[in-house]
Amino acid sequence: MPVEIDSDGDPFRSTGERPEASVVRFDDTEPSTRHASAVGCNFDHLVWEYELPASRWFDRGRLRRLDPGEYTDFQSHRADVEGPVERVVRVVSGRGVLRTERRDEPLERFDLVTVPTGAASQFGNTGTEELWLASWLSVGDDDLDEASTLEPAARTGAREEYERIMTARTAEGLQTAPGYTGDYEGDPDEGRPEPTVTRFEESMPKVFHEAPEVGCNADRPDWITTTEDLEWFSDSVVMRMEPGAYTSLHTHFDNEGPHEEIYWVLSGEARLVTEYRDERMRQFDCALFPTNTPHSIGNFGVETLWIGAWGARGGREGEFELDDLEVSERPGQTEEYERVMAARKKRGLSTPAWVAFD
Template identity: 65%
Template sequence: MRIQYDSDPTRPVEERPKASVARFDETIPATRHRSDVGCNFDHLVWRYEFPASRWFDGLELFRLDPGAYTDFHTHRADADVPLEQVLRVFSGRGVLRTERRDEPLGRFDHVAVPAGAVYQLGNTGTEPLWIGTWYSTGDNEASAESTLESGSETRGRAEYEQIMATRAERGLSTAPGDDGDDGNHVGSPNADRPEPAVEAFTDLQPKTRYEAPAVGCNADWLAWMSNFDELDRISDSSVMKLEPGEYTSLHTHFDNEGPHEEIYWVMEGEARLVTEYRDERMSRFDCAFFPTGNSHAIGNVGLDTLWVGAWGARGGVKGEFDLSDLEISERPGQTEEYERVMAARKKRGLPLPPNVEVDDR
């Protein structure tokens, strides 16, 4: 396609924000220690920092070896700022345990955790369990209490005893050596407490994103998309599958979408991130953040299938349209922005797709 651009593409009406990339091999993991609230082994947690984000308050990747469990964790509704959280299994097999049920987790399964819900995660497989998670408080600052490890929270042990008692009453397993009734618990957990919602990847039907030269998508590819009715601040998630050489559309989330911020997390494969200002290679467990107004695309530069998890958040602000309803080329302003970005990349000496030529002044 030939793009005619007769103004300065590097000087839009407002300067577009830049993407941030956090690399797994450059992130030093912290150790979460065995605790008296259900964590039976030390395990490692990699925390990714994106200070420019308005909605993504914290992102973590953690690894559980076979037989290992996290603590029982609660984002209590009585915390200063209620916290919402989402989790996705990157690889391995596990279980989600709550006070009311146990639910198996497999590859790419997704968990939405509303404020006030309680949960524990465990590895029930024979390989390491890798799970990516992030939380949001909307346009608020998380309280110190709400971000503590469960074993350090003021009411952590007392609440854990309540949960064990309720699980025992329901015939669910408790911690090894804990019969769920040591006489120390007081009452039962709140019957109205919300439950995490599990969405099995195998139950989802993929949506085809069609080749769209006008916005840089060079092939049909599949996306498994989710919206969260249980959550107020976290809006959507998807799993993207790209075969070698395939690229998504280059697109921008403008204020008319929320304003919408986005995270890409490489779950498997080798990727190339394309933006207005630079390109970056991304490998397994690398993570990228796109603020509102940033143009971005991702492509498969490896020999195997690329799987990318994406999460979007608007802090509870409603967009003018549902992202899943429209192809990217149909969203307002996307084609015009793609042409400007291609012209800007040419001016900055960055490569253009093989089918793109830019005639500028």
């Protein structure tokens, strides 16, 4: 249906009211080498770090590549060393395993792992292709501790913690790694939390329906996980879009938390749409949308587009849950869409064919 926009006021807002999106491009990100260590990392491997200074709650993103047979360090992000640190990890491609002090769990494409503060975790490639993992850290309103910037083996007490984890795994009948000495003398079961795995193939998507009044031109499935075991991250989503499809152009206002959001292109080619500019995004490119930033994304390629999205609101409560309402039903979204379309037209940017201006 056509959307009539009757705009006789000034549609422009200051960047203080409507911040701009930040984009980090994979091709502009230089990888660093994470080295083999005495806390479980068995080979050197590459890590790409994504820094987003404009973010309030996303502290560091990492894209990690593991070849077959390679494992990361065992780490726990202990509160007494690093302060409270939460982590979310999404499998981008490949097959792997999550190892904890109490269990091993296989991982497949798009599976999600949430890791509370203090939970022990190690990731390994158990397949025959490269394993790619995308992850984010958050410390809420706190500052990221310097210890979190160090390689895991260099953090205070790392070797003792590794011995504790190996002792706990031995008690569970799980495999331990070369170099484990069995010298831990304390209680290996300290009642730490465990990571949670949400399996993509066992999840049911929510369908967001075509809604021209907010820019969505096709029905779209979203696989939404509410990260209830974490305090600062609120949700993680996998979106699938066919060629030519676009999400609604929407804004996460303060009434949602306030809510920040990150999009990460898992595969395919995308076009990011904002009120200020359009940007083409390719695999592993990442975009941040601070609270009050209007944004939409569409499939600009010829293959299926897969987007990983993460939401964070620093432990604040929103007035509603995002997966309970269509975008067009959320307060203020239709009016905001009309304003953004008027602003784009005045800036000489494209608008959808179904939008008409009076």
